[in-house]
Amino acid sequence: MAAAVAEVTAAGGLQADDLPDGLVVADADGRVTCFNAAAARITAMPAEQALGRPLEFVLPLEDLDGRRWWRLTDPYGGLSTRVGQPECNLLLPGGREVLVSARYVRERPCGKVVRLVVQLRGTEARRRTERSHAELIATVAHELRSPLTSVKGFTATLLAKWERFTDDQKRLMLQTVDADADRVTRLIAELLDISRIDSGRLEVRRQPLDMTAAVRRHVQAHLARGQRPERFVVKAAEELPPLWADPDKIDQVLGNLLENAVRHGEGTVTIEVAPALTPARTRGTAVTVSDEGPGIPEEAMSRVFTRFWRGSKRGGTGLGLYIVKGIVEAHGGTITVGRAARGGAQFRFTLPVGAPAFLAQS
DSSP: OHHHHHHHHHTTSSOGGGOSSEEEEEOTTSBEEEEOHHHHHHHTOOHHHHTTSBHHHHOOOBOTTSOBHHHHHOTTTSOTTOOEEEEEEEEETTTEEEEEEEEEEESSTTSOEEEEEEEEEESHHHHHHHHHHHHHHHHHHHHHHHHHHHHHHHHHHHHHHGGGSOHHHHHHHHHHHHHHHHHHHHHHHHHHHHHHHHHTOOOOOOEEOOHHHHHHHHHHHHHHTTOOGGGEEEEEOSOOOOOEEOHHHHHHHHHHHHHHHHHHOOSOEEEEEEEEEOTTSOEEEEEEEEOOSSOOOGGGGGGTTSTTOOSSSSOOOSOHHHHHHHHHHHTTOEEEEEEOTTSSEEEEEEEEOOOOHHHHTO
C-alpha cells in the first residue's frame, strides 16, 4: 500500500491528509518532507514539528527487543537490493504500539535511496479484528455444540438400542438428527458467506430474475410450514424494470428478511415490490418488508447490519443481516432499516437493474 500511496500522492491525485493511515516521506538526506494528519495523530507530534527534521528524530522507533529500528534496518546505507521493509509491530516512546512498513524509492535499481516512504497504522483496528474473530469463534462453537450433541446422542442411542424402539420412535429421532444436520449446514454456509464478503470474493452470478415471483415463492413456503394466509400481504407493481441478479443470493436475502419478520414481528407481514431509483439515480427494483411488531429501538438501528446483532433472545447466530447487507451491496444495491407505518420493523433493499455477467465484465 505504501507504494500506491507514494505514487498517488506524488501525482497530486490525492491529498496526504485524506489518507486513513499515517504517511511519512523523507528525502535523500533522511529529512521529513511529508507528515500527514494521520501520522500526527498516531505519533502525537504536530506536523510543523516533524517537517524538515531527521526521520529518526520524528519516528524514534524501537523493536520489541528495545533496538533502535532505523539503525537496525539502515535504509540509506544498507543493502542496495532492498526495496523496503514489510509491516511489523514497533514501539513509539512510552511503549505505544504501531504497525510500520517502509518503501525505498531509488534513483535506479540498486542505486541511492532518494525517497523513503513510511506507512503507519495504529493497532486499534487490528485489536478490533482480533476481538471480532474471537467472538466469531466463540459464537460458532456455541452454535455447533447444541446440534452436534443432539446428533451424537440420538445416533449413539439408536446404535446401542435399535431393537427396543418402535418405527415411529426411530423416525422421530432420525427427523431430529436431520433437522440438526440442517442447522450445522446452514451455519457452515453462513461462515463461508462471511469469509467471501470480508475478502471481497462473493461471486454474483447474474441472470434474469422475476422478483415478484421470488417473493410469492417465499410466502408460499411459509404457508406450507403452517403460517396463516392472512399473515402476509404482497403488493407488487404490474410493471418492473428487467432485473439481472443472482437468484440464489436474492433467495437468501428474501428468506432472511421474511423469517425475521415472522419470527420477531407480529401482525401482518407486508412485502412491497416496486420500481425505484438507486442512490446513483439509476433504475432499479425496491423490496420493502414490514411487520407490525414492537420494531427495532432507535438506538439499535445503527447496529442492525453488524455481526452478532440479535433483535431478540430467540436464537440465531446474529450473522444473517450482516450477510444480507453483503449480498445486496455485492449486487451494487443498498439496504436500510427503519420503522414501519404501524410501528414494526421495516427493511428496504434496492437493486439496480444490473446487466448480464458478460456485459458487466466487458
